[in-house]
Amino acid sequence: MxxxxxxxxxxxxxxxxxxxxxxxxPDIFVLWIVNGVGSFLLGWLSGRAIATGKATSxxxxxxxxxxxxxxxTFSAEWLSVAQADIGLAILYALLMTVWxxxxxxxxxxxxxxxx
Amino acid sequence: xxFYPSCIWHEVGERIVITIIAVAAGGFxxxxxxYLVSMRxxxxxxxxxxxxxxxxxxxxxxxxxxxxxxxxxxxxxxxxxxxxxxxTFAVQFVExxxxxxxxxxxxxxxVTLIGGLLFVCMGWIFSGFILIK
Numbered sequence: 001m002x003x004x005x006x007x008x009x010x011x012x013x014x015x016x017x018x019x020x021x022x023x024x025x026p027d028i029f030v031l032w033i034v035n036g037v038g039s040f041l042l043g044w045l046s047g048r049a050i051a052t053g054k055a056t057s058x059x060x061x062x063x064x065x066x067x068x069x070x071x072x073t074f075s076a077e078w079l080s081v082a083q084a085d086i087g088l089a090i091l092y093a094l095l096m097t098v099w100x101x102x103x104x105x106x107x108x109x110x111x112x113x114x115x
Numbered sequence: 116x117x118f119y120p121s122c123i124w125h126e127v128g129e130r131i132v133i134t135i136i137a138v139a140a141g142g143f144x145x146x147x148x149x150y151l152v153s154m155r156x157x158x159x160x161x162x163x164x165x166x167x168x169x170x171x172x173x174x175x176x177x178x179x180x181x182x183x184x185x186x187x188x189x190x191x192x193x194x195x196x197x198x199x200x201x202x203t204f205a206v207q208f209v210e211x212x213x214x215x216x217x218x219x220x221x222x223x224x225x226v227t228l229i230g231g232l233l234f235v236c237m238g239w240i241f242s243g244f245i246l247i248k
Binding site (some may be wrong): 003007008009010011012013014015016018019022024034035038039041042058060061062063065066067068069070071072073074075076078079082093094097100101103104105108112 | 133134138139141142143144145146147149150151153166167169170172173174179184188192193195196197198199200201202203204205206208210213214224227228231232234235236239
């Protein structure tokens with residue numbers, strides 16, 4: 001029950017942070033920033049948890065960062081690109097994925113170094 | 116006439132507050148539902164299911180939801196935005212890759228991508244059929 005509430009509160013914070021990025025940054029950059037930064041930070045937290053042997057609070061992992069980043073909006077944006085140009089849409093999907101993976105890997109490497 | 120600007124600000128302020136509450140309520144519920152699913156279906160399969168189901172629902176909703184409206188703030192930005200996740204997907208990939216299971220990691224990435232993108236299309240097409248009937 002306590003964990004469920006922590007995740008819920010994290011969901012509020014993460015979603016509102018994501019919405020703030022929507023308000024401040026031009027539409028085409030939003031998902032690159034949100035998913036990139038969120039993947040980097042979650043990678044960093046996971047790496048730090050491995051290095052220190054102490055688990056990170058679920059408020060941060062499943063709650064805030066899980067909710068800050070999003071897959072469904074990415075799918076929908078992909079759909080609108082695909083309706084115009086399917087080749088560009090495939091490139092977009094691959095780049096977004098590789099971008100987030102690389103940042104998550106960097107974050108984890110960096111977090112592991114902090115033992 | 117002199118109250119006109121303050122009336123506009125009052126209206127704008129009210130809309131912003133309502134939008135913030137809608138996003139927060141959706142985010143609260145979306146994150147909790149994702150958490151509950153991931154407790155039942157652990158690991159990559161849980162997040163895969165969440166991302167594919169969330170993409171389907173997003174595609175299904177697009178024709179029905181006014182994207183500038185309050186319900187869209189609750190459902191699309193709040194609930195489905197928080198329900199689905201990219202960071203956990205990315206970190207699971209990196210962890211699996213670092214453990215030496217590169218084929219498993221790449222398969223996970225491809226199944227998520229192809230599944231999510233296929234299901235957002237299916238949701239979109241399916242909502243078209245609902246509208247025709």
